[in-house]
Amino acid sequence: MQNSVFPALSSSTKRFLLSTSALSIALIGSPAMAQTVSSPANEQTSPPKSGLPDTDPATAPQTTELDETTTEDIVVRGIRAALESAKDIKRNADTVVDSITASDIATLPDLSVAEALGRVPGVTISRFATGGASPDFPSPEGQGNLIRGLGFVRSEFNGRDAFSANGGRVLDFSSIPPELIGAVDVYKNQTADLIEGGISGTINLRTLEPFDRQKPFLAISADNTYTDLRKKSSPSGSITGGSRWKTGIGEFGVVASVSRSKLSSRINGWQQNSPFPRVLDATGNVPQTSLTGAAKLSEFTGVDPSRILGTTPGFQLRTNDVDRDRRSYYGALQWKNDTLQLTAKYIRVEEDTDSIERTFEWFPEHDTGTTAGISNLSVKPGFGSDGVAMCSGAGGFPSNPGDCETLIPIRGGLMESGFVTNRIDAWTGAVGSPVGSLGIGRTEESKTEDFSLNLRWQPTERLLVTVDGQYTKASARQRQIWGGFNTYLDWQIAPDLDNPRIAFSVNPAHRFNPGNTRFSGDSDANPLASPTSAGDLNGATWQFAADQFQVGKGDLYAFRADTAYDVSGSDGLAGWFDSVKFGGRYSERSQTNSEMALNWGAISPAWDGRGGYGVVGTFQEPTKAAEAISFANFFRGGVVEGPNQTFVFANSALLNDYSAFRKYLNAEPQLANGNYNWVPRGTDDGSKFGVPIFRPEDTSNITEQTANAYARLDLKHEFDNGMSIAANFGVRYVRTKLRSTGFQAFRPFVADAQTPAFADTDGDGVLERTRTDDAESRDDPADFLPQSIAYGAQAAVPISFKQTNENWLPSFNLRWNVDSQQLVRFAYSKGLSRPNVQDLRASQEYVVTTNRVNFPPITDENDPLFGIDRGAQNITAGDIRVNRGNPLLRPTTADSFDLSIERYFRGGYFSVAGFYKSLSNIVTNGDLALGTTTLDGQTVNIIYNGQVNQAKAKVKGIEVSYQQFFDKLPGVLSHLGFQGNYTYIDSSTTPPANGVDSDGDGNVDDQTTFFRFGVDDLLGQSDHILNVVGIYQDSALEMRLAYNWRSKYLTTYRDYVTGNPVYNSAAGFLDASVRYRIGPLTLRTSVANILDTKSKARVQIDQSGQLYDRFSFLNDRRIVFGILLQY
Structure with a gap:
């Protein structure tokens, strides 16, 4: 009997002719060379008859079986070859699989695997740099993928573990160049022999192998990418070659590839605040107020809601x-x-990324002092809400727990435009609102190396043994x-997500006055020069600095062995049995992650009058400290108006x-005597990166050992009426051992600053009373809480955690071939996804919080x-x-x-x-x-805030796919x-739980752990996903027009600025590519984001679900020109 699935290895020619394997028509980073493929006249693929499953993790999905009937020769290449191959993989797969091939990736205008995967049914791309769904950090390239709305994705290289040392488990697909990949398989369900870890799916990146080509080959490509917002060109190129030859001891083959790709890009983003309640005065304007903290709520006491306007004075460029x-x-x-x-x-x-981010912003939610006034108002009537919150809890006021959740009704309409002015810091001579201009320099470097060795032994026609080893x-x-x-x-300002407009002005009365401050001992009592424009260095003060470091490294050893035995050919009931397969795998992953939170400190803020404001124009070398950046072309122009x-x-x-x-901050004389309290967390070693200073509690070491075994039985049967079935069922046993070590740290209290009772408040040399004599003895936690102070002063101590989890994962897959063209597929599996490695770190920090009760205010001026x-x-x-890691997290199951019905x-x-899908133990x-513990005579709750197993989710939906060439x-x-x-998804999950209310007063202890409106949507999940691709291909010309669209989706349960949930709006992206072949030379061009689509988002503002515009981001259009030479 001839095994039709796994013929003898020496029969390579027959295998090549009988299979449209993904890799046999693909060249890394280039379209396939023309191949004459023998196919049936009606391309009828029969169900498998007998044989061993392919147990090589790198090649398993490639098996394609064809009836050896009368054939005609057709030439398959390029786009068509890629889609034909993907179709065959999908049809003959043992479970639910969709694929793309190297030809497909290289043809689409995609610069990474992550972007190309966005074309696969049910797969969406994340366009945010945090890989998840953070709405504040968009990315110029796709950063990650969700499968059917879920992020529990397992990533593989050639069927083996693949990861990035960033604390997660998934390989950063945006870092993988298309030139490296032969094909990508997306598994949406499981068989027993697939490695566990992806309950939403597994994405397997397959590289080209030497035996995928029959003859020596060489391909050289060169491309140039122009980005139209950045107005820069970036080169890329690759060289790929391979050959195979026969010797007396067998056949050898080799393939090698090297590529380099650069990209210079730009993102523009406009943000605005959610409607902020303010009271209109008799003139129809919003007056400036001096209410601070919780007193701001008193502005609305006794006010008719028809006089309360929803204002939108805030912005971010x-x-x-x-x-x-x-x-x-x-x-x-x-x-x-x-x-x-x-x-x-x-x-x-390897990937290196450098970025400079600049934000220019002011938001009323974070306005801690005097509230701005708004005049010249244009109001949209009819807007209203039964109640909106005034702040986010992450900044601004509240003075008391629950202040942020006080709902203010709005019935006075919505601000469409207005003039915003402020005198919050008038005591310094400053007039206007303090607009923050923040510059962030980021440097990121990553490297992943993978070594693998695979041995396949087929001693008989029925037995196949595979042994595989890997080191990453x-x-x-x-x-x-x-x-x-x-x-x-x-x-x-006139806020709008499509066409916002804003015009800035410098108040002529604005002039910094160092002698008129709340502190004494000023070095200069003379007012500084008034700034003449928004770009004048004399109008900018250096407020703060911060640094942050993250360093990770990891390695993984894995060994697996698989045995498959062909039991087909028997009569009767035994004839249903086709093959048995069993095997085991052991892996050990070790990872060390060091990370510190953002380390913030004051440089010379405006409230500091003790030696200088840090006014940049007065610096010794001001142009080294600062630069003036034009926003005239922001959003392609027209947003920032005026001079x-x-x-x-x-x-x-x-x-x-x-x-x-x-070095600059240390050398600048103007900053020497100011309120400079930034303590850098890195050393100056002369390098651009610096050397981070990690405390013991900043580092965690995690070792994870997994051992698993599986058994799988395959059934096949052909019926007399032409129908047939192919099925597999099995079970996988998984044991996971985790050891996490780190440090338990305690956060010390800030030292009690000694402030005298008398000070020179007006610079006349006379000391005036500013405090009572006993104020210093009762103004700090150290004056009331000696045990709490001692608790926070403890040294960090080593800690270690161990845990073992065991899981049994059954699976069943059935393919019922109704006839030669139509089949019905059913699949069931139980799966698991382990928590992110960084979430399992043992290091934790214990922080004592305090409650301060002030004396009742005195209102009598006498x-x-x-x-x-x-x-x-x-x-x-x-x-x-308690914050940071949770080493007791369990896998999500x-x-x-x-x-499915497939024709x-x-x-x-x-x-x-x-x-x-039904999910449990979601992290x-x-x-x-x-x-609890006792401090200073009180029983104090110990509360961990971080990643916990507490959510469940259900996901259901449909996918419709259609592909055809109109021959x-x-x-x-x-x-x-x-x-x-097209994919439709209906999902729900457990709404995020609010934080602990330890005193039972109805308010959570930490306002930032309060989640409004009980939103039960899954992060990053759209209800509707659509991909449409039009194709033209003849013997020389290939053209593709691809449109990708998705409906709105939740990006965060709690926005930092507003404290509310934020949804990205529906959006579609149109891309195109053209290739023209002239002999061995291919000319190619592509354009991404032809429609210049903005990524917009809206914020939910009240319990009724009402949405309002929140932000809009615009990416470059990318235009690529290139050539490919192949032999």
């Missing part, structure tokens, strides 16, 4: 310039004889530098160089104590907050069901699939009570093709 340099190296060596095949591979991917090591590091300035301005279109930011040369940044600081009436311990025909297929942010149309129309898919 953001631009981010990103420079990415990606390099990849790949080599593979194969050898085989009649019974053995040996494959060795080496993969190395990865490293990543990131550094951020923040430089924050203030510029005092007024502005006229003030240039703003002051920290110099990019400093933001790009940590050592230079530190009272001798009016305006005098009396200290605190009492300060008590609140609770102990899911039951997955799929049912295949020459040139295409049509399929309809339904799916359902999400929440609070967890750990116990039967006349003339040039016969070269047309179409590819389309």
Whole structure:
């Protein structure tokens, strides 16, 4: 009996002719060379008859079986070859699989695998730099993928573990160049032999192997990418070659590839606040108020809601310039004889990214002092809400727990435009609102290397043994530098996500006056020069600086062995049995992650009058500290109006160089005597990256050992009526051992600053009373809480956690071939996804919070104590907050069901699939009570805030896919093709739990852990996803027009600025590519984001679900021109 699935290894020619394997028609980073493929006249693919499953993880999905009937020769290449191959993989897969091939990736205008995967049915791309769904950090390239709305994705290289050393489990697909990939398989359900870890799916990246080609080959490509916002060109290129030859001891093959790709891009972003309630005065304007803290709520006491206006004076202008340099190296060596095949591979991917982000912003939610006035109002009537919150809890006021959740009704309409002015810091001579200009310099470096060795032994026609070994090591590091300035301005604003308009002005009365401050001992009592424009260095003060470091490294050893035995050919009931397969795998992953939170400190803020404001124009070398950046072309122009279109930011040369940044701040004389309290967390070693200073509690070491075994039985049967079935069922046993070590740290209280009772408040040399005599003895936690102070002063101590989890994962897959063209598929599996490695870190920090009770305010101006600081009436311990990792997290588990009807025909297929998933133990942010302790005579709760297992979710939906080439149309129309898919998803999850309310007063202890409106949507999940691709291909010309659209989706449960949930709006992106072949030379061009689509978002503002505009981001259009030479 001839095994039709796994023929003898020496029969390579027959295998090549009988399979449209993905890799046999693909060249890394280039379209396939023309191949004459023998196919049936009606392209009818029969069900498998017998044989062993392919147990090589790198090649398993490639099996394609064809009836050896009368055939005709057709030439398959390029786009068509890729889609034909993907169709065959999908049809003959043992479970639910969709694929794309290297030809497909290289043809689409996609610069990374992540972007190309966005074309696969049910797969969406994340366009945010945090990989998840953070709405504040968009990315110039796709950063990650969700499968059917879920992010529990397992990533593989050639069927093996692949990861980045960034604390997560998934390989950063945006870092993988298309030139490296032969094909990508997306598994949406499981078989017992697939490695566990992806309950939403597994994405397997397959590289080209030497035996995928029959002859020596060489391909050289060169491209140039122009980005139209950045107005820069970036080169890329690759060289790929391979050969195979026969010797007396067997056949050898080798393939090698090297590529380098650069990209310079820009992102523009406009943000605005949600409707902020303010009271209209008798003139129809919003007056400036001096209410602060909780007193702001009194503005609405007794006011008719018809006089309360929804105002939108806040804004953010953001631009981010990103420079990415990606390099990849790949080599593979194969050898085989009649019974053995040996494959060795080496993969190395490196990526360096430098970016300069600049934001120019002011938001009323974070306005802690005097509230701005708004005049020249244009109001949209009819807008209203039963109640909106005034602040986010992450900044601004509240003074008391629950203040942010006080709902203010709005019935006075919505501000469409207005003039915003402020005198919040008038005591310094400043007039206008303090607009923040923040510059952030980021440097990111990552490297992943993978070594693998695979041995396949087929001693008999029925037995196949595969042994596979792998070693992977990865490293990543990131550094951020923040430089924050203030510029005092007024502005006229008309907020809008498509066409916002804002015009800034400098108030002529604005003039810094160092002698008129709340502090004594000023070095200069003379007013400074008034700034003449928004870009004048004399109008900008250096407020703060911050740094942040993250360094990670990890490695993984894995070994697996699989045995498959062909039991087909028996009569009767035993004839149903086709093959048995069993095996085991062991892996050990070790990862060390060091990370510090953003380390913020004051440089010379405006409220500091003790030696200088840090006014940039007065610096010794001001142009080294700052630069004026024009926003005239922001959003392609027209947003920033009037003469003030240039703003002051920290110099990019400093933001790009940590050592230079530190040296400048240390050397600037103006900052020497100010309120400079920033303590850098890195050393100046002369390098641009710097050397981070990690405390013991900043580092965690995690070792994870997994051992698993599986058994799988395959059934096949052909019925007399022409129908047939193919099924597999099995079970996988998984044992996971985790050891996490780190440090338990305690956060010390800030030292009690000694402030005298008398001070010179007006610079006349006379000391006036500012505090009572006993105020200093009762103004700090140290004056009330000695045990709490001692608790926070403890040294960090080592801690270690161990845990073991065991899981049994059954699976069942059935393919019922109704006839030669139509089949019905069913799949069920139980799966698991382990928590992110960074979430399992043992290091934790314990922080004692305090509650301060002030004396009742004195309102009688004749009272001798009016305006005098009396200290605190009492300060008590609140609770102990524990943050950082949770090494006791358990895996998330899911039951997955799929049912599909698929019809295949020459040139295409049509399929309809339904799916359902039920998930448990989802890891999400929440609070967890750990116990109590006694401090200063009080029972204090110990509360962990971070990642916990507490959510469940259900996901169901349908996928419709259609693909066809219209060969039967006349003339040039016969070269047309179409590819389309639509996915509908209906999901819900447990709403995020609010934080702990330890005192039972109805308010959570930490306002930032309060989640409004009970939103039960899944992050990043759209209800509707659509891909439509039009294709033209003849013997020389290939053209593709691709449109990708998705409906709105939740990006965060709690926005930092508003405190509310934010939804990205529906959006579609149109891309195109053209290729023309002239012999061995291919000319190619592509355009991404032809429609210049903005990524917009809206914020939910009240319990009714009402949405309002929140932000809009615009990416470059990318235009690529290139050539490909192949032999």
